[in-house]
Amino acid sequence: MTHTFFSLELAYWQQTLIKLLAGVAFILALTGAVVYLYLFKFVSFMQSRLGPMEAGPYGSLQLLAEVGKWLQKEDIHTENSDRLIFGLAPAVVMGSTFLMFVVIPAGPNAVIADLPSGIYYVLAMSSISVIGILMAGWASANKYALLGGLRAAGQLIAYELPLVLAGLGVVIQAGSLNLQSIVASQSSGEIFGIPAIGNPFIITQIVGFVVFMIAVQAELTQTPFDMPIAESELVAGYQVEYTGIRFLVYFIAEFATAVGFAAVASTLFLGGWALPESWGISDDAMHVIGPIVIAIKAVLLVGVVFWVRFSFPRFREDQLQRLAWKFLIPITLINLVVTAVLKVVL
Amino acid sequence: MTAITDRQKLQYIAAKAADARVNVELETEGMILNIGPQHPATHGTLRIVAKLDGEQVILAEPMAGYMHRGYEKLTEVRTYAQITTLVNRIDWLGSFANEVPFILAAEQLMGVEAPPRATWIRTLLFEMSRLANIILFLGDMGVQLGAITPVFFAFRDREYVLDQIEAVTGGRFHPNFDRIGGLKDDLPKGWLADTKGVMDKVRTFCDQIEDLLLGSEVFQQRTRGIGVIPADVATQYGLSGANARASGIDWDLRRDNCIGLSYPQLDWKVWTHPDGDSFARFWVRLQEVREATKMVDQLCDGVPSGPIMAKVPRIIKVPAGEAYISTENPLGEMGYYIVSKGDLTPFRVKIRSASFNNVSITPWLLRGVYVPDIITILASLYFILGDIDR
Amino acid sequence: MAPKPKMPGVLKGLGVTFRTAMDTMFPDGPLHPPSPSKGAATVQYPREKETPSPRARGVISLEEDNCTACMLCARECPDWCIYIEAHKTLAPPRRAGGKPRQVNALDRFDIDYSLCMYCGICVEVCPFEALFWSPEYEYSEVRIQDLLHDKERLGQWMETVPDFEAYESGSESKVKKVPR
């Protein structure tokens, strides 16, 4: 179906190309903003210091400076490392990050591919990064990296389950896997007849939301779950041997995944790009406001992730496994049962 | 302060037994992991050779010696004034506290008595260097466990204490301010009032650390029941300071054997904890910092007037004899055994440093712990490399 | 034993970091505009500089005409980093018609700051008050040989030596004077 886009006749592949480029630009811009806002500024204020102030006004070009620094760094392969896998690992991790954004909607039709099984696809894509991390840990022929990689494997797989189960609660309540319909059902619903703020699933699925955020914290290997990159033990975990552009890819992947998960969380629990219908904002206005709304919600959620990251020590790996299997999964299962029963009853 | 329940202990042993069984079936052969000498968790250059079975430590052996400067050999060719500069580089965080026992031992040999004002200010600076040392530990324990923010709070508030020490002695880290018979100089005008202001800042810091670390469940998960040292083993290895008090040993040299300092005239409390685990060591040190701020407040109020230096000849020849004086340094008991033969330079100085004994327990303590617990236990023992290697 | 996250402990930690962030961003209360540079505890070094305390041991300065080349500082220095060479000359007599005095004139007085450990024994042991501490600290060099300050350089530091400050009440030591 040809689609008129500013009255331009565009073939299907041209549309997807534009959407892809717009998507990548949107992700990188959002990631850059998040890194500057939180990793450089908000964290420094939490530690009563100013953060980078030299590059650009108030250190705004610091990320540019760091990217430039990493690009011109030498790309070192350790002596007996497995060159091919060592080189490919960052690509796999980066791939899983960008594949996640394919299905996240940022406007009525601003989604790269509106798959019917939207949320199932997103959670599947996010678990590919485990393979990348394992490849990095094994291939860099370094004891610390091996330990880091194995810890990451154990942790990420353990926290896939709560992530999926928490998302499932939303699916039951929205009645569909497709992200657009989840967004629609949140903006059109109302709570006890008051349509003022629509029906964001964060209210009814509060347990799911908290477990989802904890699982996201673990998926991003952030403190208190940053055993794979435990600075005080494994120095830099599986990233120990990476320098130059490969380390840059890891850096971008890490923060892009943070933005990705935050966008998914805001779509599932905070109503995604839509504002409640009762506010009566016309549909074509949403084409423009949509991306801004989801950007704000994602940035806020990433803020929570960083706030938690810089306030807690880290769990030992057997403790975080116990937390996942014995605590988070039972809670999400109970949540599912309750949601299902309520869904049927109401 | 709930002691570790027996159920927790049984659970810990059961978990260990289960892991051991699994390993036996898998016959996974161990891996030697070198932690250090360049490693963020060791305060300086300590290398730990750990034989691992999976994530569990079978045997961990610290290798010291990367920072060995041969102090005891050097002191045999240095005059007493030069040794004072050498000696405050052993425990470089609480550096004034190193000079005090050495000078007290020399004064005991010479039969010289420092005037009351000098003794009082010596105690005041002793407690200030304790603050400078242990505040950094409170922050550092957090960073060893992964929380990055406490260490920034620690460095921020420790700067105020160091500024006060610099205002008096001229050196932030290496004051070189203690002399046989008294102190090199007197307090500058307005110093006491500023110090009381700094003490309030340190108290707010303690409250922040208590909320941020001590209260957080993640911290308690990582430290309760980890690295338990029973009182008997602690005394056998000669653990001293907060490490001993955390295992329930009610012993503090400032109260039990106070020579040449003015602690008996202050009212303060010795804090102990029954558990003997990493959490207890952190908790005892946190209370000790609060206690030190109260002591400094009392010290600031009652400074006696009088001379700062007793009558001492310019070229000091300590009469022949032997003396051993040890004081309650921030890291533990630090003592100097001076043997003098009436020369300009001592004949032999045995430096008993706290961290040497505190770390000598690690081979016994680190058997069968997980890799992250090595870092927790080492952080909670709180040693300084210069103290181990001398 | 599943870890029961008792909320208060965990949330109190978050509260502390958030409050610190707010204190840094809005040092003088939420109503006023945010000014983090005032709230932060750090100093932007090249532009703003912290003044060290007057007693800080930054660099040693030499009052040349007080020095009689008695070598005491060179002997007492633990690091052996003071090099002195002097020769004897006849100085004019104090009182008219008196015998010319025999005095040591300094040829060379170098302190090697790459070896010096700033212990202050030389300043303390000098019987003629020729050496003084100055809190200056910005004299780092590209080449390590330039850290060997000669007589003129040490003389230049003399103006940066602050006057000795008064003592706390109750002290009996008298305030020394810096020969200007």
Add this chain to the structure above:
Amino acid sequence: MTDETTTDAPAPEETVERDERREALLARFTDALGDGVVESEIQPGLDLWIRVSTDAWLTAAEVARHRLGARYFGFLSVLDWLPSPFGRSMDSEVDRRLATAAGEPPATPNATIEHGVAGGETRLQAFARVARVGEPGDYWGVTLKADIPDDTASIESWVSVYAGADWHEREAWEMFGVTFVGHPGLRHMYLPGEFEGHPMRKDFPLLARQVKPWPGIVDVEPMPVDDEPAADGAGDEAAGASEAEATS
């Protein structure tokens, strides 16, 4: 002051200051060890030294720990009583050449061994400090000494009584060459594996000062042309200071 004060006749000081606590302690040691206690010294109100015979060294530890309750292990090390052959205050080779050039008599090292408190016969002596901790108000510490025979240079190891002595004995073995019989594994504590020699022995030179002339010795040259007797040496007024060569 190496006066031999034995317990029954305290040294005839004017004020006979008696330190009952330490004397009671000493009495318990002597009746526990019998003739093991060779010599002892009490500094009233300050400290207590006890020298035991070489073979009573381990039993002294057991007595101190189990019988007298001194559960706290302070430290253990070795004293080398040989005066340093490098002169009284270790002036380096270079200085000695300059000193002889400048006409000063070279310092003659006296080779006689004088022991410190509580005497001794041999050159090397093991000394350790244990203390009783944990009971507020009843803290005491004692320094135990024992001679190490010159020929075998070995003594019993305390590891069986105080596990903490392990590292101390490894350091003493490495620094003084004293082998501790019964020690689980005497190996280097600080020095690299292939280091030979025992650095803390007095006859081991401190090389740091051999290579650099001591700036204090570089003196003021005499007046180029004059007849007065040039003030010798450093030409400084405190004769004591120059002779004392407050050294390296």
